[in-house]
Amino acid sequence: GAGVSQSPRYKVAKRGQDVALRCDPISGHVSLFWYQQALGQGPEFLTYFQNEAQLDKSGLPSDRFFAERPEGSVSTLKIQRTQQEDSAVYLCASSRPGQYYEQYFGPGTRLTVT
Amino acid sequence: AQTVTQSQPEMSVQEAETVTLSCTYDTSESDYYLFWYKQPPSRQMILVIRQEAYKQQNATENRFSVNFQKAAKSFSLKISDSQLGDAAMYFCAYVGSGYALNFGKGTSLLVTP
Numbered sequence: 001g002a003g004v005s006q007s008p009r010y011k012v013a014k015r016g017q018d019v020a021l022r023c024d025p026i027s028g029h030v031s032l033f034w035y036q037q038a039l040g041q042g043p044e045f046l047t048y049f050q051n052e053a054q055l056d057k058s059g060l061p062s063d064r065f066f067a068e069r070p071e072g073s074v075s076t077l078k079i080q081r082t083q084q085e086d087s088a089v090y091l092c093a094s095s096r097p098g099q100y101y102e103q104y105f106g107p108g109t110r111l112t113v114t
Numbered sequence: 115a116q117t118v119t120q121s122q123p124e125m126s127v128q129e130a131e132t133v134t135l136s137c138t139y140d141t142s143e144s145d146y147y148l149f150w151y152k153q154p155p156s157r158q159m160i161l162v163i164r165q166e167a168y169k170q171q172n173a174t175e176n177r178f179s180v181n182f183q184k185a186a187k188s189f190s191l192k193i194s195d196s197q198l199g200d201a202a203m204y205f206c207a208y209v210g211s212g213y214a215l216n217f218g219k220g221t222s223l224l225v226t227p
Contacts, residue, residue: 033214042118042205042217043159059214089157093215100213101147101166105159 002026004106006092012112013082021077021109025094032075033103034067037089046090049075050097082113116141118208120218127196128226134181135191135221137206146210148182150191153220154202162204165189193223201225 005024013019025032030051035043036059045059051072060067064083069075079086089110093103117140127133139148150162165173165182172180177194193200206218 031213035215040219042207042219043215044217045214048213056214091157091159093159100209101149101164102161103215108157108159110157 004092004094004104006090006106006109008109009107010110010112012114015082015084015113017082018078018080019082019111021079021090021111023075023077023092023094023106025073025075025092026104028096029094029104030072030097031095031100032069033093033095034075034077035091035093036061037091037108039088043091046077079111082111084113087111087113116143116146116208116210116216118206118216118218120206120221122221123219124222124224126224126226127193129196129198131196132192132194133196133223135193135204135206135223137189137191137218139187139189139206139208141187141208141210143210146208148180148189149207149209149215150178150180150189151205151207151217152200152202153205159205163191196225198225198227 007022032049034046037043047067048056049069064080066078089108091108092106095103119138146167148165152160181190203220205220207215
């Protein structure tokens with residue numbers, strides 16, 4: 001079966017532009033996570049969905065960050081008015097319900113804001 | 115809050131030799147999971163090994179094994195018979211009663227021929 005896929009793999013945005021990053025989880029995985037990985041750092045939690053419900057968005061760094069998962073499968077992370085500090089790799093992971101100890105990661109999207 | 119500390123920014127090992135990567139964590143929970151993830155330049159986060167805190171026996175996966183010291187809150191990864199393909203960033207991670215993985219800052223492993 002297919003793993004977690006993310007698109008685009010690379011995104012270059014000019015400061016102030018809006019971007020949308022897509023995550024397609026493993027089929028049947030109702031839990032979905034977004035993480036942000038700054039250069040030289042470990043990933044940090046952004047937000048968590050169970051099906052279409054966003055149960056935790058405590059890690060989103062500002063109100064410019066918005067995530068959705070309207071049909072409980074594909075998720076989109078949107079960043080409005082991008083800033084240079086938003087430059088990072090954005091990782092998506094999915095898991096079966098309750099199995100948070102077994103998260104499968106996608107290849108990530110590297111966002112560079114110029 | 116749980117914190118994960120990896121004190122070795124970079125490690126080097128010769129091919130076929132053994133290397134140990136260190137990790138300590140801080141938690142007040144009694145039930146949790148610990149992980150080692152490998153991240154090659156492709157950025158894909160790959161699970162290397164997982165340890166359940168309630169299990170006293172150290173986890174082993176082929177050439178990879180851990181030394182889990184619960185009282186000391188220590189969780190080191192031993193790679194035996196190192197191969198060139200083992201070169202990557204290695205992250206130690208924790209998940210407890212929550213669901214978000216808490217990662218350390220990583221250790222870059224270099225493997226020399």
